[in-house]
Amino acid sequence: MKIVLLGYMGSGKSTVGRLLAGRLGIRFIDLDTYIETKLGMDIPRIFKEKGELFFRKKEHELLREVLADPADTVLALGGGTPCYSGNMEAILKQTPHVFYLMLPVADLVTRLLKEKEDRPLIRDIADKDLPEFIGKHLFERREFYSLAPHTVPAANRDAESLAAGIAGLLV
Secondary structure (H helix, E strand, C coil): CEEEEECCCCCCHHHHHHHHHHHHCCEEEEHHHHHHHHHCCCHHHHHHHHCHHHHHHHHHHHHHHHHHCCCCEEEECCCCHHHCCCHHHHHHHHCCCEEEEECCHHHHHHHHHCCHHHCCCCCCCCHHHHHHHHHHHHHHHHHHHCCCCEEEECCCCCHHHHHHHHHHHHC
């Protein structure tokens, strides 16, 4: 069984995914970490040295690799993963257990302001411009995120309750 978590950066995919995998007794893969391990460099460095196009190509290849592996897995995607290279279609062909962790722009801004330096897409955006940037980005990505069979409102919920709620939907 594959369980895929998607959503905007900072929505809690990795935290919820780890808890969910522990709860279910199966492995957890954070796709960004998987990519970093396979390529031997972190995401900001990949973006800086190789560019976003190179990153998206490798992301697509490695996503397919994870999806093809028969092991039961909770997979946390990068925020942009569903939006490129037919990735969402590939995911939906593989599993119906796809969950969009949905958060309002204000919540995402609060979370992302704390970790801007680690996020190549927002690192150089002024703090005052972040809400508009995230709002536009979410609008562009919504068509892909909305393809997930399950939308999980994540505002005002802790990671443990989100993991429990998702686990309950799998029964």
